[in-house]
Amino acid sequence: MGQLMGFLNIEKKSQSERKPTERVLDWNEYKIPLVESDAKEQAARCMDCGIPYCQIGTTINRGTTGCPIHNLIPEWNDLVYHGQWKEAYERLAKTNNFPEFTSKACPAPCEGSCTAGFVSSPVSIKSIERAIIDRAFDEGWVVPKPPKRRTGKKIAVIGSGPAGLACADQLNKIGHRVTVFERSDRPGGLLMYGIPSMKIEKDIVDRRIHLLEEEGIIFKTNVDVGKTVSVQSLKDSFDAVILCTGAGKHRDVAIEGRGLKGISPAMEYLTASNRHLLYGEALKADYDAKDKNVIVIGGGDTGEDCVATAIRQGCKSVVQFGKHGKLPEHRTNNNPWPEHPNVFSVDYAYEEAEEVLGKDPREYYVETQKFLSDAEGHVTELITGSFKQDNDDASVKKNWKADLVLIAIGFQGAEDKVFDDFEINRDSSGRVIDADTTSYQTSQEGVFAAGDARRGASLIVWAIEEGRKAAAAVDLYLDKKKSLVHE
Template identity: 80%
Template structure:
């Protein structure tokens, strides 16, 4: 372990942040990595537990506890503390294909289950991981490593998000010929178009995709399977197909006035913004917050990203509706360690809003009732009630000015097209129900599913783990050894 009693004697420090007054003027990443001295000091806080809950990777009370990738966290913490950075990277790379993504966009359930968190603050695992992978790229330790031999077997991966990329990476390392089909014009899935560059700058995604290309993975973009590419042609050309399309079907609200202009799904809005930043594509009126009163319906991370994006576009005001109440400052009794702590925090978008507008934009227990439009068919107001009933049983009603409304209430699983084309069954939540966590194969021979499409919308670490496990199952299938999994 690092320093004896380090977790008690050394104060936790995460990556610092650029000042909101500066960062709201651009689209660059808002985090500032720790210095080498700071990282080694934080690594000294790791206890090297006999049972490292940080890496258990399971679900407790519907929440992720520990790292689903089972990262060897105590090992690389100790190596960093002793200055053995390359060895730390090698340990990290054993379980995580893309630490540069997880160290930026993962909510760090590993820290929530850190044993040190029982008596002190948890270890700053995410910040240490970021330091390791950044240094690995800076030192040139990460170079293309194509497989030394090819098996002659061809595999198609549909979707280039974290699950698809991880699956393709693992299968390529084994020696299979892998082609990734992406319906958009650029690989990366939500990493590229769904997550704002304030969290992941797009050259970080491009760098990894280029590495995968240099290692022999083929990418077909603008490839809309089921439309521009037939299922029959894929089945004929490839020995196996893995569906890693994500869970992109957004949840809708069925309310009066939904058809008004100025109301859009959050992911469509974020995608348009990212494309505007990457290519200079003009923003449609429904995706431009400049000078507008913006309301975001949904209290999660996607909604938060919408808040941050609207501020950078120059909105007049922004409010985020959540159906639940404000989280407690400390763990509640029904949220014990090692569960992920459901506690109140002020994340980057809310700090941005406080800087620009002087207040936290979040409103709690808000139930949207109706959209009201102007004479031109454009939204102008929202009528709301409250999920928290007043003492007399009546809900608190309120009218809000709104020129742009973004719906960020979650996802309903995979979109229909690809799965209908493959005749794969899904449940009422849109998840593939035929593929389990051992075989990952659907009822159709040679057709597999992994990631959010199989699991439902989840964390980036789960997507990568799903891709890795599906790749192992596909490899056994290709070797005609799938029976060993029964």
């Protein structure tokens, strides 16, 4: 364990951040990693408690508690504390295929369930994880490790997001031949085009893709399964097919004026922005926030990324609508430890909005009721009511200027085409319902599903865990052996 009483005697310190007024001028990562001495000191706060709730990875009251990939957190914390960095990396890599992604994009449910957080501040797990994987790459410990033998089995993975990459990585490690099909022009899924560069810089994604290629995984981009390649040809050419297509069908609003120009799904906006930065592609008017009044409908993380992107594009103003109320400053009795703490925070985009535009952009209990336009059919205004009061009450109605509206109210599961092409069943939320968490196999023989396509839109750590477990299930299906069970 770390220092005796370290969780009480050492103040919590996480990664610092670049100044908001400076970082909004570029698209580089906004966080600054812990230096070695700080990482070791923070690791000393971990007490290696008898029941490490940080690792449990479960769902309580619809929220994630602990680490879904069951990272061996107390073990690598202790190794960092004692300066055994390579050993810490080896323990981290044992359960997590891509710590360089999770240490940037995961909301750290492990910290929310950390036992130290019950009486003090939780251990800075995410920051320590980042320090370990950064050190591993800097020291050259992360190297290609192709399998020593091949099984002769061929597997197709459809989709190259976190679930698809984790699944492909696991299956390749034990010798299966894996081909990953991606309909976009670059692998990575949301890691590449959905998450802004200030959270995950794209060379970080490319670095991992290149490692996987050197280990023998084949990536085929610009392949839209069902169009450019038939489902039947995949079934004929591969011993198993795994659907890791994500939950790309966005939710929309069915209100008057939705068809006006200047109203777009949030993910289309974020993708266009990422492509503009990667390739210099010109931004269409509906994806450019410069000098515009921007409204983001939806209070989640995707909406927050839209806020940060709009600020960097030079928006005139930005407001984010949420249907729920403002979260409390501290846990309530209905949100006890070890549940993930549903408390108010000022995350990176909101801090930037306060510094650059003068106010937190979040508005609460807002119900968008109507879009108004100019003579050319472009949105100019929104009319809203309140989810908290009677919508017919004129006192709660409000008009908002809007030149660009981004809809970020979540996703409805996998796209319809996935179910049609593969002739598999879905539930009312658009998830593959036949694939359970034991076999991961759909109603079609040899066709499996994992990640958001099976689970619904969720955290990156759930996607990785689903990919790993689906790989284990496929391996058992093909070889009847437990090759991928955690040691």
